[in-house]
Amino acid sequence: MPGPRKELEKYWESDEFKAKSEKNKKNRAANTGGCVHRGGRITFAEHRRRMEVELGRPCEYPEVFKKIQHDEEKGWVGKRAANTYNEFERLKECQESDASISDSALWLQVVGGKNKRGRVYGLGTQAGLLNSNGTQCANTSGEIALLKKQLEEQKKFYEDRFEKVVESLQVREEEFRAREQRREEEFRAREERMDQK
Known part of the structure; x- marks a missing residue:
């Protein structure tokens, strides 16, 4: 009677597992994949709350994104983070005359809105707090x-x-x-x- 370890080893040797493993390896290496950050186990929402307490004012999503994606000494955690934030800054400069567009709405525009799963790049669980027009709910x-x-x-x-x-x-x-x-x-x-x- 084979034990659980033998069954796992058999599965790990299968073509099905090797194909999944290779696919997942490529996904992890892609810049368009998940969101690498330097925030540790602290959620985006908690980083934002702490920043608001520290600064004494509400913080917009891009400001928190930069804090957890960028280090003054090491730079950005990846190309995607750098490109996204730089595009946000570029669009923000173009939109300076239109104060009706919030930074969060502009961020949503830069990252292409919510994905199929309702997530927004760089926002963690905060994506659920964005309205469809990019405005954020008070949270x-x-x-x-x-x-x-x-x-x-x-x-x-x-x-x-x-x-x-x-x-x-x-x-x-x-x-x-x-x-x-x-x-x-x-x-x-x-x-x-x-x-x-």
């Missing part, structure tokens, strides 16, 4: 805090504006009542004069 505490702050500012602006409108209406109503009262007094005075004649 970090920094972004959520920023959105809350903006919402509070807008709320205060509209409350102040509403208060001013109410005050203005009250002033107009008082002026209207004062005018009506004067007219009524003038009308009574005329009536009294006419009655006296």
